Amino acid sequence: MKKVMHLLAAATMMFSCNQTPKQIQDNAATTDHADRKQEASQTAKTFNIADIPVSTADLGDFPFFTLPEGLKEQNKPLQKKFDICFFPMNGTMTPVEGRLYKTNVTAKPGEEFSQRFFEKSMEDYLTSVGAVKTYDGEITNEEYDRYNKQDPNKGGEGDIGYTGEQIKFYVIRSKDKGNIYVQFSANNAAGKLNVLQEELFQQTIKKVTADDIAKDLTEKGKSILYINFNLDKSTISADGKSVVDEIAEALKKNSALNIAIEGHTDNTGEASHNKRLSNDRANAVLNALTTNGIDKSRLSEKGFGAERPLVANDSEDNKAKNRRVELVKIN
Template structure:
């Protein structure tokens, strides 16, 4: 009986020790896992900062003019290329989508009529040509779903023509450094039905906004007979903003310099929304400018105001940029 009790006691002690050892092993494994994950996270962060453009040698090849090369024979752009003099494009630096700015070209690639599209043909053509002109491949692979979720809302052209940068795309990213054309970024992706190509010639942003002055307005009225102005109003209202009032002040100064000058103030909108409402809004804004000029001491007999809504567009209302150009105030020289 005593022997049995001793055996049971020893069994319980061994079981307790085993359980304790298992808990220690589990804790140790969990600790090692955390350390390992932290190491991966640290390595990923380090990798995203490893890229150094200065490590890529300059190419001495003559690469021609932007976008610098044609598509392989038998292939063409599926639609009208997306081209911008200045924009942003994201490229995978060590799997981290990183923005670069400059002159941008993006297309979908497809086959010419009577030809067949081949993924291997497109990719092999690209790789051989880029290598021949001294470009360096700095990334090939996919980004993670987490990386896509992190960056995609920052890209103003996401989902547009030739867009690249989804988590299920195998992307190839090359950098070409030149002394004459600066740094050129090229990325492409393909399946066996079509491809996508992005080319960006890196360039610094140049500010082109300048203050509208009385001299500018007077010069336009004298030489062209009209001055086109983009005057800021409160959203969907005819109330001038502080910046809008500053422009009206400059109009006043131009009229005060030439006492004989008479002008017609025309309000214009794009074609968005209701036609009748746009015409009323443009008329109210033209009258708002006139009333502010009168308040600045300009005789009412020298002024007329009328709104035309979207009846007289400067350019076709086929893009947001063009619509912005059509939302304007014109000063027309009457006398």
């Protein structure tokens, strides 16, 4: 038996000696990669939010902690009051909704980025406030292909969750702040960080009523409405007509109320086209009101195109706010 063992050991040594340094390095890297994937898989299987101890640490305000000294946000971070982020739960990139912060991390001028410093700083701080590491590994090609098109922020600022990317994922069950999910990754050049405070969706859409319109006109002198029209046309959509009905009801309740109907657009497209479109839409609202029994002498209309934005036209959300109809009280 000893003779057989010696022969096997000798064969192993001969094989190793016949390998080039690069082959030895590649074999070691392959073994290390497989070990890390196995470790990640074993870690992922243990994840259950109910098993995370509740932390009583004072976490402060969202996003709850600063970057390590000498590091900064590379660009303007992605910050949303309510959005979705995918985290590697049970080995699967799983969506969680809530308040979201995502950023790329780089060194400040005059400093050098250290992967170890970034990771060690994050790990030690998170552990100190009661966070529990629930994943430390990579996702598979199959998993990336499965989920990536579901992520509305894929490819954006601070995006984490690519094949071959080492993801460290922590969870905090805070007594005061609820469930907080933190994931980060890094290489020798830079890092990425995601923080999400889990929150339930709160519906904010409500029906515009005649009383709301009348109150705005009385107290503010104007009422800002979002009446839906067919795309790039002045035809009022079905749900837009319900808003016009409420305007008519408000005017019927107060026969002394006269209004100017003003149409507004965002700055997309040619200014002359936007001006004409906004005027046509204001006129469409006026005609709908007269059809609804409102005397035309109480109404006037005008389109302003993109000349009077409510907010800067620097995002799709802001552009949507600028595409509006305003009712202005005429004394």
